[in-house]
Amino acid sequence: MNITFLGTAAAEGIPFPFCDCLTCNHAREHRGRNIRKRQSILINRDALIDPGPDLYASCAQLGMSLTELRHVLVTHNHPDHFQPVNLQFRAKGFRQQTDLPLLTLIAPPSVLATWDRFGSNDASAEISRVPFLPGDSLSVPPYRVEAIEATHIEEAMNYIIDDGRSKLLYACDTGLYRDRVWNALEAHRLDAVIMECTLGSRMSARTHMSVGHMKTMLDRMRLLGCIDDRTQLFATHFSHQQVEPHEPLSRMLLEEAGVQCAYDGMVLTLGEEHSA
Numbered sequence: 022m023n024i025t026f027l028g029t030a031a032a033e034g035i036p037f038p039f040c041d042c043l044t045c046n047h048a049r050e051h052r053g054r055n056i057r058k059r060q061s062i063l064i065n066r067d068a069l070i071d072p073g074p075d076l077y078a079s080c081a082q083l084g085m086s087l088t089e090l091r092h093v094l095v096t097h098n099h100p101d102h103f104q105p106v107n108l109q110f111r112a113k114g115f116r117q118q119t120d121l122p123l124l125t126l127i128a129p130p131s132v133l134a135t136w137d138r139f140g141s142n143d144a145s146a147e148i149s150r151v152p153f154l155p156g157d158s159l160s161v162p163p164y165r166v167e168a169i170e171a172t173h174i175e176e177a178m179n180y181i182i183d184d185g186r187s188k189l190l191y192a193c194d195t196g197l198y199r200d201r202v203w204n205a206l207e208a209h210r211l212d213a214v215i216m217e218c219t220l221g222s223r224m225s226a227r228t229h230m231s232v233g234h235m236k237t238m239l240d241r242m243r244l245l246g247c248i249d250d251r252t253q254l255f256a257t258h259f260s261h262q263q264v265e266p267h268e269p270l271s272r273m274l275l276e277e278a279g280v281q282c283a284y285d286g287m288v289l290t291l292g293e294e295h296s297a
């Protein structure tokens with residue numbers, strides 16, 4: 022499974038244009054891995070999680086097209102994770118010379134309501150919708166997708182994605198899992214975990230993760246046998262208000278939690294990593 026981080030920031034991005042905190046100012050001055058677009062990942066070339074506000078800019082910057090995209094999974098109904106216009110522009114009039122595969126839109130009902138409220142049309146966007154909720158699973162070859170309940174807003178989900186060779190847990194956005202979620206997770210042996218660490222080392226909250234909470238979650242996963250020393254661990258979805266620039270943040274995450282710090286353009290081939 023190839024995974025490309027299209028964006029690694031929380032709602033505001035880094036730098037946030039309306040902010041002059043140290044992290045935002047450092048990013049403007051030093052750029053590189055300090056610049057973070059809003060959170061989204063591409064799996065292989067055919068599955069995308071969270072088509073947020075920076076999707077087109079990320080693809081342009083990384084030289085990637087989405088013409089092979091077949092599955093879009095949405096975690097929850099927040100505007101930094103789902104922007105209907107990204108998919109509305111799949112309509113034929115906007116790409117007259119290009120045929121696209123039918124797209125499966127896997128999303129909670131609240132996201133599908135947003136899709137409808139923005140005047141979207143499934144037929145013209147060549148989309149087949151699949152209402153999805155925590156506890157649901159389905160097969161969209163080559164993937165098996167399972168949703169577990171996130172601790173964030175109503176209907177928010179994290180996804181377990183299995184391509185038959187490797188299994189990924191995508192854990193954005195969430196706070197500490199509720200007890201009932203661990204029963205569902207227990208059955209899984211994970212090759213990679215991508216977990217939000219919105220709050221860095223500065224604070225804790227119920228609906229987002231700090232490095233302390235991340236360690237608590239990973240310790241419990243280890244105890245249950247979901248992860249072991251071979252599992253690759255990544256932190257992402259950082260808030261400019263809570264984290265330092267990329268280098269000190271990377272050091273802190275590695276030292277305190279044994280976790281790698283994701284950056285925009287990072288590519289994982291489960292077991293390897295190199296820049297796009």
Ligand SMILES: O=c1ccn([C@@H]2O[C@H](COP(=O)(O)O)[C@@H](O)[C@H]2O)c(=O)[nH]1
Nearest residue numbers: 031032033194226228229260261262263
């Ligand atoms: O505990 C928190 C929660 C949020 N923030 C900041 O707010 C934005 C938006 O958060 P959402 O919960 O995803 O709506 C987030 O990017 C943080 O910058 C926070 O600092 N602490």
